[in-house]
Amino acid sequence: MTKTIQVSDITVAFEAHTIDNTKFGHAQHVQVAFDLLRKYDFIDAAAIYAKGIRTLATNAGAPGKFNLTITYAFMSLIAERMAQGPNHSFEAFIADYPELMSKNALERLYADDRLNSDLARGIFLLPTAA
Template sequence: MSRANSEGRSDYAVMAQELSAGTLGPVGFSHRAHLGVAYEMITRHEVFEAMAIYARGLRALTEAAGVPEKYNATVTLAFLSLTAERAAAKDYESTLQFLTENDDLLSSNVMAHYFSPALMRSDLARRVPLLPRRD
């Protein structure tokens, strides 16, 4: 399997349009693609508008895929907030440059710095975006 296939699709601008329109399918929508689409939306819309569009699209995608329980409002908004913060701190020439220079956001445990595993798995975290807690 090629690197592009193992990491999912990489046409992030197209995927952002598809997510906004509700036509994005789950095949190839890897974590890297989630982040690339988030960057595309954050750089093309006002931050709260981008968050609303992305969250609505992602929730619809998980429902259409038959896995609505995979949507997590806390994770979604936390990643979007980190993406917006990083995008505002530096001018990136492309989504690829953003992903390359922020590869820590691709780590499976990046949210562990902000949330306990139990909190992340909670029904409440799936339904509403929670703030980080120091437990």
């Protein structure tokens, strides 16, 4: 389901696969996820996001950097926070949930060896109980 919404220029470039991967850091990852989740339902947004991130890694000559678990886990965290209230802008959303701007946001859910394993790169792994 596609909704008519305004998205950032970075998201437009991401969806068109014309983005400069050298300028696509963590903040841009979060921005694109936010925009896609506003534009599509979760299933479509997650698929578009994962395929786009994988394409970026491959085009950068580093396909092994793509990690499906990190991609889907971050997307899920962002979607969960978005479901908690109205999100009229990315800036307001980040002000409400600044922890999402940390690359370490998944540390409380995943052991490092599990999150960065070869298995986690290829399939989505659920967090394990502490």
